[in-house]
Amino acid sequence: MEARKLLFSESAIRRLLHLDAENIYSDSNDTSRLIVIGGSAMSLLNLRHGTHDIDVINELTMIDRKVIEKISESEKVSNEWMNNRSLPFRPQNLILESCTLALKIYNTELYIPSFDLLLVMKMHASRGERDLVDMYLLWGQCSFTSIKEIENAYWTAYPDAPADPYLSSHIEKIEIQSCEYLTRKRTRELSKR
Incomplete structure (x- = not known):
């Protein structure tokens, strides 16, 4: 059965990120810091009604990838629901300290770059x-x-x-x-x- 490619609303994004954080928390004691960009960032900022995926501009660890796959299976969504395909286009001046902490769930911190x-x-x-x-x-x-x-x-x-x-x-x-x-x-x- 092929997973559905849905339009994730702001609340769906938060729910998926919560599931992600919950699973990472159970697998690791380390703090996971993700920078959310694109349509998912705009949805979290209430500038957009939804997005088809959650774009992060970090390297994804093996734990991240396993959790993404696990959630993909349990929620029947595409295994690309969270991805870092935009990583090659990361701005050279993007640093975590210049981003705003948008969500902290367990030991996962989600940041969003400035509007600029x-x-x-x-x-x-x-x-x-x-x-x-x-x-x-x-x-x-x-x-x-x-x-x-x-x-x-x-x-x-x-x-x-x-x-x-x-x-x-x-x-x-x-x-x-x-x-x-x-x-x-x-x-x-x-x-x-």
Whole structure:
């Protein structure tokens, strides 16, 4: 039987992370520290309704992998429900101390990078419509005050990325589109009242 690929809500993410922490706690006394990124981080921050997987940007230990597999079987979800496929795209300036502790369950600590770094990571990924919408949602949460500041943050995070002569115009376009998107979203929300 093939496992289902579900859309995990914020509460489902928390439940799966709780199961993960519970299983790791029973297998180890060490503290497990995971940095959650992407759609799962945005769901935990209530910026998104759900995600298909929980992205972490850490090396996964053998214990982590065994627990992921065990939960996959017991919950009938994909064995990719938690993965670190984004690890090769880790920003060079991402350090645990710059992240916010989002959850502490038993001996597992789950961290989320700053809104600024999440936006830069989404810019770097730029995989199409889903990342664009995520960038729009993150835009209003960020502390950036200028396009130049975002550019500098991008090159600090990804100094080895290929030169992009269109980066400034891409950021400007995201800024305009995010304002339009958020205005439409707010208008829809108000019209439902």
